[in-house]
Amino acid sequence: MRKRFTLQEYKEGVLSGDRTKLSQAITLAESSLESDLNLASDLVQEVLPYTGNSIRIGITGVPGVGKSTFIEAFGQLLVDQGKSVAVLAVDPSSQKSKGSILGDKTRMEKLAGDKRAFIRPSPTGTTLGGVTSKTREAMLLCEAAGFDVILIETVGVGQSETAVKSMVDFFLLLMLAGAGDELQGIKKGIMEMADGLVIHKADGENQINAKKAKSAYQNALHIFPLGQNNWSTPVMTASSTTKEGLSEVWGMIQKYNLQMQASGFWASNRASQRLNWLDENLQFLLGKFFLEHQRVQEILQQNRQRVESGELSPLSLARDLITTFFNPTKN
């Protein structure tokens, strides 16, 4: 059985930057035991005053784009500059392989060996809602442990991108250049979330294509409306093999940071992310209680397909379910 510590032990361990305690605290937050969740919630509250000082970067891209090699090379660049870097992975699909713990550590061997870096593999056995809320907690715990930069890796083909976008300061999209193959199965809407776009593997013979892709994306993005932050998404090329372009990517993120700090967007974005997180938690917990209600579950199972086929009005079923949930005696 896994060993648990007291709230105070976890707190002191995390705040002192103790890697083992940090890992254990994240494991606590990922637990599905009610008692663990209560303790984790208290721990997050306790360390909250020590959070908020890192730069939170989401990194996405389809499989094959080289996210791990990018994160390893980019993370190395940051630790060489004296920064401490924590890497978190959000990848519900990797749960299937059950090899993500070894996988992640193996993939980022060099970075994993650096004492300024901390690599946390994907949590296993949790739902998407679970994964992402756990990721927020893991992020805050890493911040409390003093990391300067948090890199959150996600696969650009699922639904986790919106969730990650809602917890980071900067959202980076990695793309490949390829003859007419620019779209590479990336999900519609992801590109519009990006604060920066990097054409990766821009080395060797691929450099020419990468430059072409860069200007094509620049032209395309130019015509799209700016977001609330008034930031025009830059497009860059980079190689994790030759390291070319990596420091420019970091420069872009620093420029974004400065500009958003000055405009006030940095702070207002984080404030609205906190309220979003509250909403998500409430929705998640309310939904959990609701769906655990036995009679609700039965009615839903019997009628969901009838709604899907257009036979039963969603409105009627919703009202039935809500009545059942709040007035069980009437049924």
Place this chain on the structure above:
Amino acid sequence: MRKRFTLQEYKEGVLSGDRTKLSQAITLAESSLESDLNLASDLVQEVLPYTGNSIRIGITGVPGVGKSTFIEAFGQLLVDQGKSVAVLAVDPSSQKSKGSILGDKTRMEKLAGDKRAFIRPSPTGTTLGGVTSKTREAMLLCEAAGFDVILIETVGVGQSETAVKSMVDFFLLLMLAGAGDELQGIKKGIMEMADGLVIHKADGENQINAKKAKSAYQNALHIFPLGQNNWSTPVMTASSTTKEGLSEVWGMIQKYNLQMQASGFWASNRASQRLNWLDENLQFLLGKFFLEHQRVQEILQQNRQRVESGELSPLSLARDLITTFFNPTKN
């Protein structure tokens, strides 16, 4: 006091295409009285077998793009071809002016006078969530009344677009051509939702700019990933003054219809929209009960700002609120 009818009277009135009864049925669905909502919910269930046969088109664009003149001219084209057309408006912001009822009818004077057309002004005094769920009901009631095409108008600057996108078959975005002014304050992300893009007011001297804008958008959209439906968003020009391009817009929508019917996307999209609608209703009703709980309300009021500022963990507040809601005696 407004007169109410029996379920049977509403149903027969709507199914026979009686405009007055249809209007009254929509008003019933827009009511905030619990008894009205139950009746409306039953009515929607009753007419459900007679729905689903129209083409549902969402039309958006920023103020000034000429949505009303477009809908008037486009609607006229459709009624001239023998189609019956219902126009619904989703515009929470127009509630402020309190002039939307007169406003809508005046704006579309010619179409409003046509017996094949039905124009329903924006509902007033409701929240966004309310407006959009009411709009779905209004849409279904119009379908049951036999309309061939439903046009749902929304302003391209708010949050209602996602909601409208989730209830229509085709989402049309109107844009203006202008020297460097292409973005026109439209909200980020709206363009990626569009199934078709129309450069409006493409007449007189504006034609050259409209053509330029058209090819710029075409190039830009080309590089963005396709959605699930594998449809590449066409860009067109049109004028509601000269009527040029309007029949091409209708041709595009018909082509989309045929293609999506053949691929099965049309049906699967509507099926997932129905399940979405169920989810939305459940979330809305659960949230309503939750927020009406007095102690929940008090705790939330006292602590929301503390979450926003980063003083209180969203996780802790959410757990407190949920405990209060489900175990009131413990507090």
